[in-house]
Amino acid sequence: MSDSVFAGSNTRFAQWRKFKDKAAAVGITAGGSGVLFAILLIFFYLLYEIMPLFQSAHMEQTQRYARVGSPAPTLHMAVEEQAEVGFRLAADGTYYFFSVSDGSIVSEGRLNLPADAEITSFNIDSENSRIFAVGLADGRMLIARHHYKISYPNDERLITPVLQYPYADEPIRLADSSLQKITLRNSEEALVAIAYTANGGLEGRRWVKEEDFLTEEITLVEENLTLPDLDIKPHTILLGPTQDWLYVLSHKGQYRLVDVDEEEVVDAGVLFDNALLTDARFLLGGYSVLVSNSAGETAQWFNVKSDGAVHFEKIRSFRNADKGIVTVSPEHRRKGFVTVNDAGQLDIYYSTSQRHLASTKLPEPATKMAIAPRAETLLIETQGGELLVWEIENEHPEVSWSVLWEKVWYESYPEPDYIWQSSASTNDFEPKYSFAPLAFGTLKAAFYAMIIAAPLAVCGAIYTAYFMAPAMRRKVKPLIELMEALPTVILGFLAGLWLAPFVEKHLPAVFSIFLFMPIGVLLFAWLWNYIPMRFRKHVPDGWHPLLVAPVIILVVVVCVWMSAPVERVLFDGDMRAWFTAELGISFDQRNALVVGIAMGFAVIPTIFSIAEDAIFSVPKHLSYGSLALGATPWQTLVGVVMPTASPGIFSALMIGMGRAVGETMIVLMATGNTPVMDMNIFEGMRTLAANIAVEIGETEVDSSHYRVLFLAAFVLFMFTFVVNTLAEIVRQRLRNRYGNL
Incomplete structure (x- = not known):
């Protein structure tokens, strides 16, 4: 009887021990699996946050309708902040505000010009200020601004577009002959306008702003600018935002860099060989100039100071299918831009990251283009007189392998360098994301x-x-x-x-x-x-x-x-x-x-x-x-x-x-x-x-900066993973070598 009890006790003890062994094995396995699962979750969550950084842009045509208003050629097109109202200025002086969704005219009018006035040139201060100038054949210019008032009657947004004359309702005398090319720059201190006239020279005026501290009224005090003679015929003239650098670009690709304050040409050279200049625009901030040519190349140039002198240098270039670029449209708040060539190919680029983000074929070649401030809507005028509306999804163009790990030549820097500077006090800032x-x-x-x-x-x-x-x-x-x-x-x-x-x-x-x-x-x-x-x-x-x-x-x-x-x-x-x-x-x-x-x-x-x-x-x-x-x-x-x-x-x-x-x-x-x-x-x-x-x-959550920080966490995660893996390999080899001592 005692032997049977003892045997039963041993059996129960063995079963209990077996149960504990299995429970311990299951618990340890579950714990280890849980740790691995948690690590995998972290890994895939980081991937989820950073993958949008490397996605290409997506474009889709949403509307197509006849050109709004006058059959005269278009001088300028624009789209307001909400991409609901478009603006078109025609060469005959008429302007139109229209609905982007269907092309219906919201309001229209004509610039305050004499009846017989002939517009010979056009230039815009910047897409953000929306101030522009038209040069006339009699040597005068008119400064205007398209503006959009937003109100909320009955809790619904209402956009009321108006054309304003911020400085004078009538044209202002700039020269005694026709203004063939014109450029304008407005700042808090002064307004500067420079034109290339039919007489073959540069004429300029500066209006210094003086504010009455009692009435807060601004009075313009006019000053004449003395500018050097040119040895080339300009295709485009551009004045920098600081109003001291004038860029004169010829149709054959020659350039002259003029110091307005010193009244002299400080640099001269050739933009490109065996090609003709087709378009030139400022990138956001007005420091870089985008120069496009008939060979299908768009290059970024900006001033570089070296050896005590300022030089206009080519920094990077972007090329499509070797077809001439018709027009370029820079983004309003980033360093990206859109080009259209004479074959109707539309391309989206980002300058700093040197990314070619998207490319598509238009139904027919384009003549003019405008991008909305949020870079989500693109308005294109075709040679056939139609307007195309394209929706763009391009959230994070700023990041590329070269930006993260290679030297990049940023604006205002004397040479390429590794820089991390994710934010600044100005909206014209160029984010620098070098790891x-x-x-x-x-x-x-x-x-x-x-x-x-x-x-x-x-x-x-x-x-x-x-x-x-x-x-x-x-x-x-x-x-x-x-x-x-x-x-x-x-x-x-x-x-x-x-x-x-x-x-x-x-x-x-x-x-x-x-x-x-x-x-x-x-x-x-x-x-x-x-x-x-x-x-x-x-x-x-x-x-x-x-x-x-x-x-x-x-x-x-x-x-x-x-x-x-x-x-x-x-x-x-x-x-x-x-x-x-x-x-x-x-x-x-x-x-x-x-x-x-x-x-x-x-x-x-x-x-x-x-x-x-x-x-x-x-x-x-x-x-x-x-x-x-x-x-x-x-x-x-x-x-x-x-x-x-x-x-x-x-x-x-x-x-x-x-x-x-x-x-x-x-x-x-x-x-x-x-x-x-x-x-x-x-x-x-x-x-x-x-x-x-x-x-x-x-x-800002889901911004490029936000996702770049997650990418930094991913880099740290992978670095730790690689180091620990190598360490484990070395440790196992050491154990195998000395384990038999």
């Missing part, structure tokens, strides 16, 4: 952190696990691991507000500590050997760090105390100025040295804990066997313990590096967050993680 300085800053911060943390952590782990007394190890190891619980925001706060000023004030002391600390410790060890044995025997083996601690404190105190005298004697009282003057090394208070010290302090516990466990876990019989064969403790450490523990030590270093690469708050608070590519230890940086933390709260 190169951010990736460089990430590696720079991790490098300096690991330079400080890796030797200290690994050496500390070796001593703690192999030489330190067990009783002391039980106190030291938890204390160091407790450092890992310290919030990094506290470390960053201390680094930015205390450590950075301390390092700046005691810079000689910092270098002295790095130099004399190992010398002081080695000197103390050498002197320790000469202390009589009756004193040394009172310090048990493994407790020597207690004796070294005062030495370390003493070295630090002496170095700080001697910092000021050393700086006065060797560096004339200012080591930072000496670095800059003698070595050409700039110094920023919050720099890589501060980050290296602070982040090294944060990384040390991680590396120490894992490496110490790996070394301590080496089987004792291996070290005992080595010692029994006559090896010294150091030989045993180097030849047996370290190779056996090398997979764990390597894992510790890789995990520590991953922690340094992904660190956010310390880098955010302890550096100037300047995205520069400089290995100088006294310069700051900006890392990928810190950049995301700084800018994610300022971005």
Whole structure:
């Protein structure tokens, strides 16, 4: 009976144990699968957010109807903000506001021109201001502006278009002969108009705006401009937004760059060979000029200052099917533009990213084109006298491989460079999304952190696990691991507000500590050997760090105390100025040295804990066997313990590096967050993680900037994944090599 009870008990115990084993296996498998699933979710969510950045533009024709109004050729077309009302100005002086959806006329009229006036030229200040000028055959010009008043009667939007005359209701005298070409620029300070006349010269006027501080009325004070003689006949003249640069472009592709203030031609040259100029427009901001020719090329040119002189230089070009470009329409709020060639091919480009976003064939060749301010609607006039309305979906044209990782020549820069500058105070800004300085800053911060943390952590782990007394190890190891619980925001706060000023004030002391600390410790060890044995025997083996601690404190105190005298004697009282003057090394208070010290302090516990466990876990019989064969403790450490523990030590270093690469708050608070590519230890940086933390709260959801930050997170994710994969491969090879010891 007892045997049967005992057997039954064993059976139940075995079944219970089997159940627990299966439950543990299922739980562990589920946990691991859950972790992998979570990582995959993060991966695919990041992909979901960044994929729209690399999608091409999509176009669709939505309307087609007869040209609105007069049969006279069109001088200018435009579309208002909501893409509901279009504007057409004809060569006979009539203008029409019409519904974009069906072409019905909303209102019409004629410019305030004399009955017999002949329009000879046209130019618009900018699509954003909507101020334009028409030049007349009698040497006068009329300035007008198409404007749209928005109201909400009965909670429905009503757009009322009007034509305004902001400066004078009548034409203004500019020259004594016909205005063949005209350009106009309006600013808060002045209005400038320049024309090429039938007499073969340039005539210009500046009207300085003077405001009465009581009535706030603006009075125009006229000034004559003295402009140089030209040796070419202009096809197009363009005046920059600052009103000091005049671009004169001939039909044969010659150009002259005129300094209006200095009244001279400062640069001359040829835009292209074996082709004719067909159109020239300013990109957003008025700094770059888009130049199109009969060979199907559209090139971006802008002023570059080098060797103290300004030159008009070709920066990049865009080509279609070798058919002449008929017209170009730049976007109002981005650096994109649309071209149509004489074969009726429509192409969408973005200048900075050099992307060809879309291409389609029109039903027939076009003569004029206008794009809405939001770049969602395109209005095209064909040679057959019809108007085509195209809807465009082009959300994120600013990003390409070259923008992210290659040097890009941005406006106002003397040469191509890696630049991250995602926003500015002006709407004419050109976003700069180079990841190169951010990736460089990430590696720079991790490098300096690991330079400080890796030797200290690994050496500390070796001593703690192999030489330190067990009783002391039980106190030291938890204390160091407790450092890992310290919030990094506290470390960053201390680094930015205390450590950075301390390092700046005691810079000689910092270098002295790095130099004399190992010398002081080695000197103390050498002197320790000469202390009589009756004193040394009172310090048990493994407790020597207690004796070294005062030495370390003493070295630090002496170095700080001697910092000021050393700086006065060797560096004339200012080591930072000496670095800059003698070595050409700039110094920023919050720099890589501060980050290296602070982040090294944060990384040390991680590396120490894992490496110490790996070394301590080496089987004792291996070290005992080595010692029994006559090896010294150091030989045993180097030849047996370290190779056996090398997979764990390597894992510790890789995990520590991953922690340094992904660190956010310390880098955010302890550096100037300047995205520069400089290995100088006294310069700051900006890392990928810190950049995301700084800018994610300022971005518009689903904007290009928003998605680029997700792309930065994806790059960081992939970098960590690749590094960890390589680390695991190396760790497995080390385990296979030394696992049989």
